[in-house]
Amino acid sequence: MPQLRKDPVIGRWVIISAERGKRPSDFIVEPERKRGGFCPFCEGNEDRTPPEVLAYRDPGTAPNSPGWRIRVVPNKYPALRIEGELNRRGDGVYDYMNGVGAHEVIIETPQHGLDLFDLGVEQIEDVWWAIRDRILDLKKDVRFKYILVFKNHGAAAGASLEHTHSQLIAMPIIPKRVMEELDGYQKYYSYKERCIFCDIIRQEKESGKRVVLENDRFIAFEPFAPRFPFETWVLPKKHVLHFEDSQKVDYADLAAIMKETLRRINLALSHPPYNFIIHTAPLVHDEYLDFHWHIEIIPKLTKVAGFEWGSGFYINPTPPEDAAQFLKEIEPES
Amino acid sequence: MPQLRKDPVIGRWVIISAERGKRPSDFIVEPERKRGGFCPFCEGNEDRTPPEVLAYRDPGTAPNSPGWRIRVVPNKYPALRIEGELNRRGDGVYDYMNGVGAHEVIIETPQHGLDLFDLGVEQIEDVWWAIRDRILDLKKDVRFKYILVFKNHGAAAGASLEHTHSQLIAMPIIPKRVMEELDGYQKYYSYKERCIFCDIIRQEKESGKRVVLENDRFIAFEPFAPRFPFETWVLPKKHVLHFEDSQKVDYADLAAIMKETLRRINLALSHPPYNFIIHTAPLVHDEYLDFHWHIEIIPKLTKVAGFEWGSGFYINPTPPEDAAQFLKEIEPES
Numbered sequence: 272m273p274q275l276r277k278d279p280v281i282g283r284w285v286i287i288s289a290e291r292g293k294r295p296s297d298f299i300v301e302p303e304r305k306r307g308g309f310c311p312f313c314e315g316n317e318d319r320t321p322p323e324v325l326a327y328r329d330p331g332t333a334p335n336s337p338g339w340r341i342r343v344v345p346n347k348y349p350a351l352r353i354e355g356e357l358n359r360r361g362d363g364v365y366d367y368m369n370g371v372g373a374h375e376v377i378i379e380t381p382q383h384g385l386d387l388f389d390l391g392v393e394q395i396e397d398v399w400w401a402i403r404d405r406i407l408d409l410k411k412d413v414r415f416k417y418i419l420v421f422k423n424h425g426a427a428a429g430a431s432l433e434h435t436h437s438q439l440i441a442m443p444i445i446p447k448r449v450m451e452e453l454d455g456y457q458k459y460y461s462y463k464e465r466c467i468f469c470d471i472i473r474q475e476k477e478s479g480k481r482v483v484l485e486n487d488r489f490i491a492f493e494p495f496a497p498r499f500p501f502e503t504w505v506l507p508k509k510h511v512l513h514f515e516d517s518q519k520v521d522y523a524d525l526a527a528i529m530k531e532t533l534r535r536i537n538l539a540l541s542h543p544p545y546n547f548i549i550h551t552a553p554l555v556h557d558e559y560l561d562f563h564w565h566i567e568i569i570p571k572l573t574k575v576a577g578f579e580w581g582s583g584f585y586i587n588p589t590p591p592e593d594a595a596q597f598l599k600e601i602e603p604e605s
Numbered sequence: 606m607p608q609l610r611k612d613p614v615i616g617r618w619v620i621i622s623a624e625r626g627k628r629p630s631d632f633i634v635e636p637e638r639k640r641g642g643f644c645p646f647c648e649g650n651e652d653r654t655p656p657e658v659l660a661y662r663d664p665g666t667a668p669n670s671p672g673w674r675i676r677v678v679p680n681k682y683p684a685l686r687i688e689g690e691l692n693r694r695g696d697g698v699y700d701y702m703n704g705v706g707a708h709e710v711i712i713e714t715p716q717h718g719l720d721l722f723d724l725g726v727e728q729i730e731d732v733w734w735a736i737r738d739r740i741l742d743l744k745k746d747v748r749f750k751y752i753l754v755f756k757n758h759g760a761a762a763g764a765s766l767e768h769t770h771s772q773l774i775a776m777p778i779i780p781k782r783v784m785e786e787l788d789g790y791q792k793y794y795s796y797k798e799r800c801i802f803c804d805i806i807r808q809e810k811e812s813g814k815r816v817v818l819e820n821d822r823f824i825a826f827e828p829f830a831p832r833f834p835f836e837t838w839v840l841p842k843k844h845v846l847h848f849e850d851s852q853k854v855d856y857a858d859l860a861a862i863m864k865e866t867l868r869r870i871n872l873a874l875s876h877p878p879y880n881f882i883i884h885t886a887p888l889v890h891d892e893y894l895d896f897h898w899h900i901e902i903i904p905k906l907t908k909v910a911g912f913e914w915g916s917g918f919y920i921n922p923t924p925p926e927d928a929a930q931f932l933k934e935i936e937p938e939s
């Protein structure tokens with residue numbers, strides 16, 4: 272059983288995956304990433320993943336058989352396990368609990384060799400619907416406090432399989448970075464009685480200098496104080512607490528703006544590895560809690576690592592105004 | 606002039622280095638790291654660095670000439686600039702100021718091809734003295750709030766030159782991660798009226814299962830909730846606020862334990878890139894502020910990046926108890 276442990280100084284929970292139990296020699300030989308060769312996410316290989324928990328498929332086709340457009344399966348090597356009690360306990364100054372949670376993979380297309388931004392807008396829209404369906408289902412489990420949805424694209428960004436997919440982890444804690452965002456949100460709200468993200472959108476639209484793209488319901492821009500070159504945020508213009516509270520028109524516009532933003536990042540930076548993370552409110556919240564969900568995209572361009580991790584101090588060599596200009600200048604998809 | 610910008614939600618300051626001004630094409634071709642070839646840190650090449658601000662050298666030798674054991678020079682490509690006023694200002698919801706600070710390099714030995722842990726204990730002790738001397742000097746500058754001391758070892762950990770060196774950045778803000786540690790420290794103190802780090806040392810010594818090494822004045826152990834495999838902390842057993850408040854006996858013991866800890870990490874993991882960061886209290890502090898300085902060592906073993914950066918959520922495949930066992934079992938240096 273994986274364990275969730277809390278750093279007693281910082282208050283950050285981490286998963287200690289004793290079952291994976293990596294020994295020193297496991298790090299010496301960097302594990303080979305399957306590029307080419309057999310792919311368990313391809314159509315026809317449905318028996319090589321755990322049984323699907325959701326699929327959008329052709330009428331009349333059986334579960335775990337070909338005929339699907341989107342398929343969601345449990346992660347074969349889950350970071351957290353679905354069975355069991357949390358069993359919160361202490362050991363002197365330390366706190367821990369069982370690593371209970373859900374870890375699922377959203378296979379975004381049956382076709383190998385495509386990136387998310389290569390898919391049609393309707394297909395990308397279906398990815399959001401699948402994520403929403405899974406969140407609504409997992410929300411019923413009272414053990415879970417947060418559902419983290421993210422995409423690792425490219426080996427250097429942590430993807431262990433090439434076939435385009437996103438991931439979802441339902442967990443019994445709220446990750447540190449999310450807590451910080453919620454705290455910052457609250458602090459601003461209690462001072463201004465306005466949403467900080469709504470204010471940011473207003474200011475970014477007015478100045479225009481960091482905006483990359485905009486459609487009816489979404490805006491994509493480079494944040495004012497990005498840690499990484501070409502870090503890009505995509506926000507719904509309407510103030511909405513949870514990703515899963517969006518409507519059909521929202522998901523359609525989100526599909527369109529994500530496709531075009533990722534396509535431009537891909538062109539500008541020559542197929543960079545990247546991550547995106549959906550920042551949304553926790554599942555359980557008291558009546559004062561409010562938030563404005565959004566997506567943060569981080570291309571993986573720089574090698575620098577431990578220093579930033581250890582200090583929380585970031586040096587970004589590309590001003591976001593320059594990055595926005597580069598991304599804006601790429602010709603729109605015809 | 607570099608700019609310091611504050612994220613309005615999270616409250617994290619980052620350096621936007623407009624002068625480095627990296628364009629998309631700069632990321633496409635990963636810049637070549639100089640391995641072999643000319644080294645500006647080697648003895649005899651003193652004219653290829655900015656003039657030294659400190660050197661421990663043989664009597665009678667001139668500044669910026671051979672004959673030194675340790676040499677401290679300004680970084681040729683500084684993240685922050687020493688001249689100018691902070692000029693704090695706002696722009697709507699955003700806050701920024703000039704990138705004023707000092708960025709220095711501690712060249713730990715005149716000899717190329719050695720690692721810090723290859724040096725003699727007295728030579729490593731001199732590294733601590735040089736850092737201390739520079740901190741005491743920079744502390745006089747009232748513009749600075751924090752001095753971050755760190756080491757990047759190996760290209761993958763962010764080192765751009767192979768010749769063993771540490772770095773120091775004096776800055777007009779307190780980095781986010783340091784603030785979090787101070788906050789966590791205070792929270793525990795106000796509840797328990799005890800230092801969390803002193804309590805951790807007590808508990809680690811008692812259980813022994815995460816301890817790697819110990820000498821009279823220092824202890825090295827794997828933290829209870831590490832983000833990374835083989836993350837290792839080195840703490841003075843005596844409660845001391847600032848790194849620079851240590852005494853001769855402390856620096857001698859610190860040199861011995863750091864040499865042996867890094868040597869073991871190097872052996873266990875086959876010369877991994879690594880970072881270490883000195884966590885010490887800010888320069889300016891009110892009377893209630895307290896802390897217990899220490900060093901955090903992070904071997905760079907895993908590729909995963911943006912997801913953890915974006916979420917603050919870490920999955921560690923190596924339990925710290927296992928890591929401690931591996932490091933303990935390596936035969937001590939004779």
